[in-house]
Amino acid sequence: MSSDQTKTAILTAAEMLWAERSFGEVTMRDIVAAAGVNLAAVNYHFGSKDELLADLFVSRTTVLNRERFAELKAAEIEGNGRPSVEAILRALVSPPLRWCLSPDQQRSAAARFMTRASVETVPPIKKIVDREFRHLQRFATALRLALPHRDEVDIYWGLHFALAMIRQTVTDSERLKKLSGGLCDLNDVDDIIRRIVSTAHDALVGGTGTVTPLPARASGSRKS
Amino acid sequence: MSSDQTKTAILTAAEMLWAERSFGEVTMRDIVAAAGVNLAAVNYHFGSKDELLADLFVSRTTVLNRERFAELKAAEIEGNGRPSVEAILRALVSPPLRWCLSPDQQRSAAARFMTRASVETVPPIKKIVDREFRHLQRFATALRLALPHRDEVDIYWGLHFALAMIRQTVTDSERLKKLSGGLCDLNDVDDIIRRIVSTAHDALVGGTGTVTPLPARASGSRKS
DNA sequence: GTCTATATTCGGATAGAC
DNA sequence: GTCTATCCGAATATAGAC
Numbered sequence: 001m002s003s004d005q006t007k008t009a010i011l012t013a014a015e016m017l018w019a020e021r022s023f024g025e026v027t028m029r030d031i032v033a034a035a036g037v038n039l040a041a042v043n044y045h046f047g048s049k050d051e052l053l054a055d056l057f058v059s060r061t062t063v064l065n066r067e068r069f070a071e072l073k074a075a076e077i078e079g080n081g082r083p084s085v086e087a088i089l090r091a092l093v094s095p096p097l098r099w100c101l102s103p104d105q106q107r108s109a110a111a112r113f114m115t116r117a118s119v120e121t122v123p124p125i126k127k128i129v130d131r132e133f134r135h136l137q138r139f140a141t142a143l144r145l146a147l148p149h150r151d152e153v154d155i156y157w158g159l160h161f162a163l164a165m166i167r168q169t170v171t172d173s174e175r176l177k178k179l180s181g182g183l184c185d186l187n188d189v190d191d192i193i194r195r196i197v198s199t200a201h202d203a204l205v206g207g208t209g210t211v212t213p214l215p216a217r218a219s220g221s222r223k224s
Numbered sequence: 225m226s227s228d229q230t231k232t233a234i235l236t237a238a239e240m241l242w243a244e245r246s247f248g249e250v251t252m253r254d255i256v257a258a259a260g261v262n263l264a265a266v267n268y269h270f271g272s273k274d275e276l277l278a279d280l281f282v283s284r285t286t287v288l289n290r291e292r293f294a295e296l297k298a299a300e301i302e303g304n305g306r307p308s309v310e311a312i313l314r315a316l317v318s319p320p321l322r323w324c325l326s327p328d329q330q331r332s333a334a335a336r337f338m339t340r341a342s343v344e345t346v347p348p349i350k351k352i353v354d355r356e357f358r359h360l361q362r363f364a365t366a367l368r369l370a371l372p373h374r375d376e377v378d379i380y381w382g383l384h385f386a387l388a389m390i391r392q393t394v395t396d397s398e399r400l401k402k403l404s405g406g407l408c409d410l411n412d413v414d415d416i417i418r419r420i421v422s423t424a425h426d427a428l429v430g431g432t433g434t435v436t437p438l439p440a441r442a443s444g445s446r447k448s
Numbered sequence: 449g450t451c452t453a454t455a456t457t458c459g460g461a462t463a464g465a466c
Numbered sequence: 467g468t469c470t471a472t473c474c475g476a477a478t479a480t481a482g483a484c
Contacts, residue, residue: 003449021345024248027477038451043479119343119395121245129399136403156404157419164392165385171343172384175353179360180380195381195427202426203419227467251459262469267461269467 007045009035011056012106019112023053023120054124057117060110061128065135067095072142085204088142089197092159093166097196100170101189115170136163147204158204165196231269233259235280236330243336247277247344278348281341284334285352289359291319296366309428312366313421316383317390321420324394325413339394360387371428382428389420 013035017026028049032039046052071091075083100111117125118132136159143155169176173186185191237259241250252273256263270276295315299307324335341349342356360383367379393400397410409415 006450022246022248024246025345028479029477039478040451040480041449044449049478121249133399133403140403153404153407153409156400156408159403160392160396160400160408161389161420161423164388167392168384168388175357176380176384179357179364179383180377183377184380184384185377196385199385199423199427203423230467252461253459263460264462264469265467273460 003045006035006037006041009037010042010045010052011059014052014056015060015106015113016109018053018056018116019109022116023122050122050124053117053120053122054128057114057125057128058131060114061132061135064095064099064110064114065132068092068135069138071095072138076142083142083146085143085146086197086201088139088146089162089200089204090193092139092162093196093200094193096166096170097193098189100173101187101192111170115167143204150204154204154206158200161203162196162200165199169196227269230259230261230265233261234266234269234276235283238276238280239284239330239337240333242277242280242340243333246340247346274346274348277341277344277346278352281338281349281352282355284338285356288319288323288334288338289356292316292359293362295319296362300366307366307370309367309370310421310425312363312370313386313424313428314417316363316386317420317424318417320390320394321417322413324397325411325416335394339391367428374428378428378430382424385427386420386424389423393420 010031014026014031017030017034028039028042031052032042035041042049042052046055068091071094072083072088075087075091079087096111096114099107102108102111118129140155140159143159144150144152147155169192176184177186234255238250238255241254241258252263252266255276256266259265266273266276270279292315295318296307296312299311299315303311320335320338323331326332326335342353364379364383367383368374368376371379393416400408401410
């Protein structure tokens with residue numbers, strides 16, 4: 001097995017395990033067993049368990065942020081430099097939700113891993129939040145430009161709530177499914193994105209509901 | 225030191241530590257050092273680290289749920305058995321937020337501890353979610369009765385989003401404060417509760433904004 | 449570069465004195 | 467009931483053979 005293959009196998013295995021359990025609960029032995037490599041390989045390739053986590057987190061957030069940013073750019077171009085609030089929110093919300101609900105297990109695990117890791121209090125993560133910070137500020141700026149008459153405070157709260165709904169949906173969809181007795185369809189990505197975007201939009205513009213409102217008696221599922 | 229004092233000291237110390245760091249990161253040695261008791265005391269009084277966590281979690285959620293339930297009851301009485309959606313949401317949202325932002329450090333820690341613990345994958349917690357489950361179903365039922373013409377699916381999604389905003393605000397208020405450059409005032413409890421209730425309300429009724437909408441240019445802080 | 453075997457640290461639990 | 471001292475297992479990290 002080549003060096004790259006080994007590294008990838010470790011990253012992939014770690015991601016899958018950390019998507020379901022917390023940092024401390026997943027041991028390096030769990031990881032190497034799942035990756036089919038030797039215990040020493042982790043320290044050889046990454047230095048330590050902490051650094052493996054940091055590397056993986058940076059790797060995944062970089063890709064996710066690029067995707068979000070590309071959608072934001074596209075919205076700006078389409079809106080001739082004045083993207084709608086809805087388009088900005090979509091750029092923020094869609095990528096993590098599409099990842100999370102992707103049929104590709106790896107992509108799905110990546111989304112859950114990131115939200116889990118972002119609340120981890122382990123040292124290496126703390127250093128990375130700055131990167132995430134600047135990323136979110138871009139969205140805050142875009143929203144301020146789209147809502148020039150709105151109080152900045154409301155903008156930040158709206159962003160905060162949007163992130164809250166993303167996180168809860170990515171990490172705790174199981175509870176919603178059980179609570180609703182299976183009524184809420186967690187497979188209909190478009191419906192979920194629409195709900196989050198719509199709610200965040202209402203929070204931002206003050207509940208006037210100018211964005212496509214939810215149908216009064218929409219069925220929980222449209223696809224599948 | 226009496227038996228009760230020792231138990232309380234352990235619970236209090238554990239709660240403060242688990243409010244900031246995850247289960248695995250806080251060791252029993254950390255806890256007994258903070259509590260000023262001996263290492264063996266934890267096993268003597270609680271049996272194990274896992275059971276300490278479970279006991280603490282049950283203890284705190286019991287009190288919180290009672291508070292939520294009392295507010296719900298009060299809303300039902302005031303509304304002659306037909307509480308408004310806003311009143312129901314307030315009963316759900318207010319208690320954890322008031323705890324979290326209380327000047328009492330212990331109350332504040334309790335709120336953060338609960339939200340942290342509820343996503344912990346450690347065995348003993350899993351057994352307790354059923355209790356939380358029934359508790360949430362009461363609120364779902366109340367909302368269904370208050371919105372008889374609304375699709376049940378929408379109700380559950382609204383509840384889901386309300387819980388998401390509560391959690392994010394309790395655990396990640398620091399990021400919002402930094403992101404907003406200190407603009408968002410995390411000390412004005414009433415303002416925060418109103419924002420969450422209002423947004424959740426919009427999600428539930430479809431963004432018609434019948435609940436006291438946020439003032440267009442509200443200052444971030446009203447108190448302090 | 450990879451792997452086996454091992455060193456070392458650390459944390460949860462317990463035995464037994466007081 | 468409380469505390470000291472200790473055991474034991476587990477987990478990270480590393481040394482050194484291949």
